[in-house]
Amino acid sequence: MLQVCLNGARTGSDSGAVPLSPAALADAARQAVAAGAQDVHVHPKTPCGQDSLSPRVVGPALEAIREAVDVPVGVTTGAWAEPDPERRAERIASWTVLPDHASVNWHEDGADAVAAALLARGVDVEAGIWAGTTAAARFAASPLAPRVLRVLAEVIDDTDPTTAPATARSLLAELSRAPHSRPVLLHGYDGGTWPVLRLADELGLATRIGIEDTLLLPDGTPATHNAQLVTHALTLTATTPRP
Numbered sequence: 001m002l003q004v005c006l007n008g009a010r011t012g013s014d015s016g017a018v019p020l021s022p023a024a025l026a027d028a029a030r031q032a033v034a035a036g037a038q039d040v041h042v043h044p045k046t047p048c049g050q051d052s053l054s055p056r057v058v059g060p061a062l063e064a065i066r067e068a069v070d071v072p073v074g075v076t077t078g079a080w081a082e083p084d085p086e087r088r089a090e091r092i093a094s095w096t097v098l099p100d101h102a103s104v105n106w107h108e109d110g111a112d113a114v115a116a117a118l119l120a121r122g123v124d125v126e127a128g129i130w131a132g133t134t135a136a137a138r139f140a141a142s143p144l145a146p147r148v149l150r151v152l153a154e155v156i157d158d159t160d161p162t163t164a165p166a167t168a169r170s171l172l173a174e175l176s177r178a179p180h181s182r183p184v185l186l187h188g189y190d191g192g193t194w195p196v197l198r199l200a201d202e203l204g205l206a207t208r209i210g211i212e213d214t215l216l217l218p219d220g221t222p223a224t225h226n227a228q229l230v231t232h233a234l235t236l237t238a239t240t241p242r243p
Helices: 022-035 055-068 085-094 111-120 135-140 164-176 190-202 226-238
Strands: 002-005 039-042 073-076 101-105 124-130 150-155 184-188 207-209
Touching (some): 002 226, 022 039, 022 055, 022 226, 039 055, 055 073, 085 111, 101 111, 124 135, 150 164, 164 184, 164 190, 184 190, 190 207, 190 226
Parallel strands (some): 073 101, 124 150, 150 184
């Protein structure tokens, strides 16, 4: 499965390719799905470009994207959008339009409470497990771990293309020691994006690509839109040697 991550916490100051408004997100999703993406992850944003969990921000973004595509659509619940975990759970309870799934970063305080709020509303949980944090151990001890849709194995801390795959393997090894097993989506960030994507394909794992993770194509040239990244990802994975 290839997920497209449309924008992340990036803003227009990072690149003109970052979709911000509901209309821009819908257009980006439509193009990415047409290129082959099977799932969408998005950060709904205020008019000034800040991530938000407000129902007045989340709802219009989801409605616009769903008018454009017929694949699962998920959102972030990152602490940068709402630092207080109790407030995050309250925001989720107030949503008038629900995503299919939402990511919860397990290294953040209140992860279990945020995940419980999502599950109570029938929203699937993607467990964000960042390399270089306590997330894997905290997730392994969570009573909600068996109920998540999948684990996002995220190599965020290591953006060096030469070392990011090894960091990814270490994270996967740590996750494999957990007392439960959930599907894994593995991805990297910035310079580590393409090497980790190749590794995910080699291991037969789901992965993702998009402006959230990288602004560059494999040859280092700037990406102009998410669909271009999806096309390159599918080209790369189609040519990966198989054992």
